[in-house]
Amino acid sequence: MNRTDVLRYIAALRNGDPMIISPGLANYTIAEAKDEPLTIYNMELPYTTPMALGIALGWPERRVIAIEGDGSLLSGLGVLSTVARYQPKNLLIFVFDNGAYLTTGSGKAPTATLFGTDIEQLGRAAGMKNTRTVHDLDTAKDVVNAAFAQPGPWLVVAKVDKQDRPAERGAHSLPMYVYEAGLVFHRAALQERSKK
């Protein structure tokens, strides 16, 4: 299964939902699909789901999405216990598990999932109930649909291949600099909340 196909499917369903994206190639696919103001691109490695969790708790009326890699989630697993503890129904965590630190250097350095670490089972052990691991695109679409339609929190692990690593990528190809990300996001959230 190709990560890009799943990401595009999520992006099509997103409808402007707040989203935090871990460092890596997923940022470019999401940005190309549609740049939304309620997006923080390239979050520091362990803090994608924690920041999304804070958004979900602070804005319970809004669905919130965390886009994780296996490497990024493994760097801060404790947050799964915090998610399970507070059970925010509006939080969706999608983990793209390719078994490698694909964006880094040669892209050949393996993550622990290549040696048997099972991220879904880590989530279940932490106390999360709505967890799935998907291996093909059709199943992935079904589970993504369920995650968007049914109360969470959700932990969906998509086992993807490594074929979407581009040979070259230019600098500054995202639509927003990190320096302005907090301002844009904050202003958009306040504007949306003030209308309701």
Place this chain on the structure above:
Amino acid sequence: MSKPREVKSSQRSVASTGKAGVRYRQEALEAFYDGFKAAGIDFAVFLPDSMLDGVEQLMIERGGIDIYECSREDEGIAMAMGAFLVGKHPVALMEGSGIGLSALILARGIVQKTPILLVAGHNSTLGERYDYHGATRMVTEPVLRALDVPFHVLFDPADIRRVIAEAHATVVGQRIPVGILLPSHVIREIGEGR
């Protein structure tokens, strides 16, 4: 001055420190709660610690501020920053060691203009009895200084409300993290078990 009330510590704090029966200055706890409320703080994250447990338990008891326990301080700061992004006014409470764990997420908050009010125990100079707090002592102020995060060491319990209000004003006005650091005597009775 009113007689300090003994505040029951959380089971986890008692178990981890072996210091049951800590006596807090009730007026200081009240000042923190009132100060947070008056400043508009409506979202709090914490990792339990001996110094601030009384404040956290009072916040839970009184209500009016959404309060969440995290598994690590840096995780909690990221949570609080997320809450800020959607219009909340958060505070993160922790032992000073938590600042040591949080350099990267604090830096990220500075870079992307997502601030946070920090309240942390302070053992750099006054009242630190324990050798095993040596590492904690070495990271709190240096990390804040390294990131150019302004902080205020709060020595007088009478200043609690004003310092919270002014620090929060700087957080919101400048969109930067600001730290309030607490030596033990501000919040706990001197001479009691530490």
